Amino acid sequence: MESMLILGDLGSFINELYNGILSWQFLQFVVLFISIFGFVLTSATLLVLAERKVMAWMQDRLGPYHTGPWGLLQTVADVGKLLLKEDIHAGQTDKAVFLFAPSVFLAPVIAAFAVLPFSPYLTLPGSALATGIVYLVAMSSLDVVGVVMAGWASNNKYSLIGGLRSAAQMISYELPLVLALVGVVMLTSVLDPHGAGVGTISLSGIMNLQSTGVYPGKGTALWDFVFQGFTPWTWFFLVQPLMLLIYYTCGLAETNRAPFDLPEAESELVAGYLTEYSGMRWAMFFLGEYGNMTIVSAIASLLFLGGFSGPAVAYLTGLNTIWWGLLGNLLALGYFVFKIYGLCFVFIWIRSTLPRLRADQLMQFAWLILIPTTLLNIVVTGGLYLVLNALGISNLIFLIALGVLNWLMVFAFIWVVQRATTATTRSAQAPAIRARQRAVAARVPAREAAPQLPEQSGVAGGSAS
Amino acid sequence: MVANQNPGVFSELETSAEGIKTQEMLLNMGPQHPSTHGVLRLVMTLEGETVVNCTPVIGYLHRGIEKILENRTVMAGIRYMDNCDYLSPMLNETAYASAVEQLMDIEPPRRAQYIRLLVNEMQRIASHLVGIGTYLMDLGAVTPILWSFRDREGILSLFEALGGSRFNVNYMRVGGVLHDFPRGWLTECAAFLDRFEKNMDELGGLITGNEIFEARTQGVGYVDQQQAIAYGLTGPMLRASGIKWDLRVNRPYGAYREVPVNVMIRQEGDCFARYKVRFDEIFESIRLCRVAIERMPGGAICVRTPIALRPPRGETYFALESSKGELGIYFISDGSEYPWRAKVRGPSFVNLQILPELLRGHKMSDVIAILGSTDIVLGEVDR
Numbered sequence: 001m002e003s004m005l006i007l008g009d010l011g012s013f014i015n016e017l018y019n020g021i022l023s024w025q026f027l028q029f030v031v032l033f034i035s036i037f038g039f040v041l042t043s044a045t046l047l048v049l050a051e052r053k054v055m056a057w058m059q060d061r062l063g064p065y066h067t068g069p070w071g072l073l074q075t076v077a078d079v080g081k082l083l084l085k086e087d088i089h090a091g092q093t094d095k096a097v098f099l100f101a102p103s104v105f106l107a108p109v110i111a112a113f114a115v116l117p118f119s120p121y122l123t124l125p126g127s128a129l130a131t132g133i134v135y136l137v138a139m140s141s142l143d144v145v146g147v148v149m150a151g152w153a154s155n156n157k158y159s160l161i162g163g164l165r166s167a168a169q170m171i172s173y174e175l176p177l178v179l180a181l182v183g184v185v186m187l188t189s190v191l192d193p194h195g196a197g198v199g200t201i202s203l204s205g206i207m208n209l210q211s212t213g214v215y216p217g218k219g220t221a222l223w224d225f226v227f228q229g230f231t232p233w234t235w236f237f238l239v240q241p242l243m244l245l246i247y248y249t250c251g252l253a254e255t256n257r258a259p260f261d262l263p264e265a266e267s268e269l270v271a272g273y274l275t276e277y278s279g280m281r282w283a284m285f286f287l288g289e290y291g292n293m294t295i296v297s298a299i300a301s302l303l304f305l306g307g308f309s310g311p312a313v314a315y316l317t318g319l320n321t322i323w324w325g326l327l328g329n330l331l332a333l334g335y336f337v338f339k340i341y342g343l344c345f346v347f348i349w350i351r352s353t354l355p356r357l358r359a360d361q362l363m364q365f366a367w368l369i370l371i372p373t374t375l376l377n378i379v380v381t382g383g384l385y386l387v388l389n390a391l392g393i394s395n396l397i398f399l400i401a402l403g404v405l406n407w408l409m410v411f412a413f414i415w416v417v418q419r420a421t422t423a424t425t426r427s428a429q430a431p432a433i434r435a436r437q438r439a440v441a442a443r444v445p446a447r448e449a450a451p452q453l454p455e456q457s458g459v460a461g462g463s464a465s
Numbered sequence: 466m467v468a469n470q471n472p473g474v475f476s477e478l479e480t481s482a483e484g485i486k487t488q489e490m491l492l493n494m495g496p497q498h499p500s501t502h503g504v505l506r507l508v509m510t511l512e513g514e515t516v517v518n519c520t521p522v523i524g525y526l527h528r529g530i531e532k533i534l535e536n537r538t539v540m541a542g543i544r545y546m547d548n549c550d551y552l553s554p555m556l557n558e559t560a561y562a563s564a565v566e567q568l569m570d571i572e573p574p575r576r577a578q579y580i581r582l583l584v585n586e587m588q589r590i591a592s593h594l595v596g597i598g599t600y601l602m603d604l605g606a607v608t609p610i611l612w613s614f615r616d617r618e619g620i621l622s623l624f625e626a627l628g629g630s631r632f633n634v635n636y637m638r639v640g641g642v643l644h645d646f647p648r649g650w651l652t653e654c655a656a657f658l659d660r661f662e663k664n665m666d667e668l669g670g671l672i673t674g675n676e677i678f679e680a681r682t683q684g685v686g687y688v689d690q691q692q693a694i695a696y697g698l699t700g701p702m703l704r705a706s707g708i709k710w711d712l713r714v715n716r717p718y719g720a721y722r723e724v725p726v727n728v729m730i731r732q733e734g735d736c737f738a739r740y741k742v743r744f745d746e747i748f749e750s751i752r753l754c755r756v757a758i759e760r761m762p763g764g765a766i767c768v769r770t771p772i773a774l775r776p777p778r779g780e781t782y783f784a785l786e787s788s789k790g791e792l793g794i795y796f797i798s799d800g801s802e803y804p805w806r807a808k809v810r811g812p813s814f815v816n817l818q819i820l821p822e823l824l825r826g827h828k829m830s831d832v833i834a835i836l837g838s839t840d841i842v843l844g845e846v847d848r
Contacts, residue, residue: 059611157492161514161829258605259677353671355678356605358830359514421676 036113044290049075050341051348058352085279090155093276097153102277102284105146109291112139116298117204119308119332120317132203133185136299137178140254143292144170147273150285154276162272165359169253169260172366177250179374183243184236184303186381190395203299207307210235211314229314230306237304239403242410243377244304246370248343251296253366255289258351260362297343301336310335369420373413380405489517494832496525502599502836503843505817509824509832516832519824521817526847534807539565539639539774542804547633549809550845552595555588555624556787558637561807563718564783564794565639568776573719574765577641582720583654583757584627584636585785586750590661591620592788593743593750600740600837601672604681609672616664619657626650639774641767651758658751665747673744682737686823686835689734696819699812700790701746702839704730705738712786724756736838743840773802789813789840811845 049064049072056063064071089098115132144167151163184206189199191209200206211229218224237244253260274285301307313335316328357365381402388398490511496504504525510517530549534542546561547554559581566573573581594617598610621631626647628634636643672678688698693706703710711728713721729745731738776798784793790812797806816839823835 055607059608060615061611157490258607261605352608354606355601355675355681356830357677358681358828360828361680418676421680 032118036116036118037110039118040110040113040291040294041287043294044287045075045079047290047293047344048078048286050344051351054345054348055352058349079283082280082283087281088278090276093155094153097149098276099281101146101149101153102281102288103146104149105143106284106288106291108139108142109288109295112136112295113291115203116295116302117207117307118336119329120313131201132205133181133201136203136295137174137181140292140295141170141174143254143288146285146288150277151273154273156276158271159273159275162275166256166273168359169256169362172363173250173253173260173370176246176366176370176374177254179371179378180243180247180250181303183240183374183377183381186378186385187236187239187399190385190398203302203307206236207302207309210306211309225315226311228318230309230311232306235304235306239399240304240377240381240406241403242373242406242413244300245410245413246374247304248296248300248346250366250370251300252347252350253362255292255296255347257293257347259354259356261356293344293347294340297340297347298336300343301339305339307339308332308336369417373409377406377409380409492829496522502841505836505841505843505846507820507832507836509829511829514829516824516827516829519821519832521820523814523817523843523846526843528848530848531807531809535804538802539776539804542807543637543639544633544635546809547635548844549848550592550787550789550792550811550813550842551632552842553588553592553788554633555584555636556592556785556792558635559585559719560783560785560787560792560794562637562639563785564781564796564807565774565776567783568779568781568796568798569639569774571640571768571770573641574768575720575762576764577766578720579757579761580642580646580766581637582724583754583761584624584642586753586757587620587623587654589788590747590750590754591617593747596743596788596840597668597672597740600840601678603833603837604678606672606675606678609668612664612668612671616661619661623650623654623657626653638767638770640770641765643767645766651761655755655758658754662748662751665751669744673741679737681830681834682735682740682838683733684735685827685831686736686739686838687734688819688823692819692822693734696822697815698790698819699815700787701739701742702790702816702819704728705742706734707732712784712791716784718783718785720757724753724760726753736834739838739840775800775802776804784810787812789842789845790816809845809848811848813841813843813845814848817841817846 052074053063053071064074067074067077089095112135115135147166147170148163151159151161151166154160154163185199185201187199188201188206188209192198192200200209211231211234252258274282277285310331313328313332316324316331319325319328384402384405385398388401492509492511493506494509495506506522506525508520508522510519528548530545533545537545543558543561546557549557565571594613598613601609624634624636625631627644627650628636629644688696688702688706690706690708693703693708698706699710707730709728709730711726712718713726714728727749729742729749731742776796778798778800780795780797782793782795784791786792791810792812793810795806795808795810796804799805820836820839824832827835
């Protein structure tokens, strides 16, 4: 009897498992998991190629063009090479940490994709996560652990300096990055559809708030087709442009891209924490970095540019037929990827334009300019709402006023940054440096402190130069 | 703690005011490093990221050019001068040929002098382009180097049409130059200069007003006038410190006796000033090239010299304004076909001496900014 009972339980268990695996939810999960994982890996390859081609275009040269038509297979060949390469690790490295660091760097990047909605259907259960932004920020801060591990374990001074620079930089820029997003989160509580003033930090929630606006000619077939769920005039970058700018700048620093690529500054630190890595472990860092780029762009487009909303998406998916729904989802995916790559293009554009900042200037920029500005923005947003709400003025007027104010702040911000850099460099530095030189020279008499070369340390009377 | 730190390279622990144990770190930069412009090795003592002291170690590119010159006939030596400052071979050749001419008391024909002026100024442009491009590359901007190399390629193509070789042209001769212009070369050159001037405006727009570039270079690596003179700096390094010294004006030679040159100087004495001096000199060189094309006289391109060239017994010193400063040849002849001694006074070598003085107290990122702004060529430092 007992065995029969167990068998019966097992049967029902198998039955449930069978039903579960064949259920639409599970199928959705599998499709989405595979497509997102594929997207992360392919996107890095594509971005590398795009970067080389776009930079070649900006620099008046051809870029890769031998492998495949127009060099399209170049990165595929590169990945093949990296996979086949010998996995070298230098002697006297901290082996466990050295081997583990690339995984620690890459894992949070892939995990972060769990909360990104790609289209109405291609949405992991995680994208409804009520703490979406917190989760993303947490994942992107975890990256620094991998970088510091790599820098420490490499047993190389350049790697160590690169890792430590990276730690300082990522931690400093995490703050304005989060504070910039707070502006948007405050808007969501103002725009709460239930009128309860409860905001949301879930990504799909914030995205939906940007696509539920009214549009002219509602009910007309053509207008419905185009503008249902696509209302660019309610996108948050119109209300909070400065925060998009700051978020994007911090994103550059978070992903170690130019002009904030100090941790791997080629001309100073050879390759920073990447110096001792080769083969697939190096490629994992690279993959993580480009994955990070994609995430920063994806968050920017979700929070400020309406995510995957675009013409005809909501209309086609609303028809509830499978083929039109599929078309609608493909369109949504297309819009989203287009927005992501558009922002990635700006990454590449900036890289080919700007020189690199110095470490102390980098810190100054974060702590003295970005953080006060974002804090000011929070105060302005909240204060303006309090005042206008007390006067009984509608939310629409508040949004317009805030938008105008924020656009003015963009120009003020650019002006302030210009003034700050010119003021600090032009007038102040030359005498200061002279004084510092004198001070250092007085502290360390030049000839006595000249470093002894290791190979000459035993030679009597050998002068250093 | 990894068992990695070689105790020999660290100084003893010092305790800071907060009670934190600190130690200075010895960092070897180079000879294989992306931004030491060849094989310069800098042994630096760092305190955090601040440079406490620095010792440049040279000699990794030593080829014994001066000794080679002693073992080659005077004519054959010109070709070895190409490899000295390998970014401005034409200027090196001119210096060597002119030193021999000065010793033999030969005056090249006027046309040869103008050809020399033209190719020298073009070479100066090419050298400054490399200097600016690699400097910006060191500072992390990737585009300027490719733009400047694109334009430099135009100059090298013109040299190829002229002398048969892009780079080690071997074009100068004692008493003149090797070839006259091919047909249409001057027109092509003038057209190139027009194109190039537009490109330079674009390049200047990309670099000069850039706030990050200004923040990285202004006030960094300051050299005051006394220091510049005391260290014997020449060229853009000297002129950026506000001293008006240019051999093309102060000791004119060749066609510079007829073509006046505007000396570009800046008062700031920092990295930005050195960059700007080079940048302005490019425009001045374009102007000089145009003047040379316009005034190009006819006549012979070379005086007749004996095949076995025997300079008379004696010694001489000839210096010209190379792209990096005063390039001097001290030439001693014992009356044979071979120079008894040919000493090269390379401006890069002399300008490099101030580097430890400049680096002290700066951040590690500034090391690159300062080293790049001195615009040295290791081929000339080590010879």
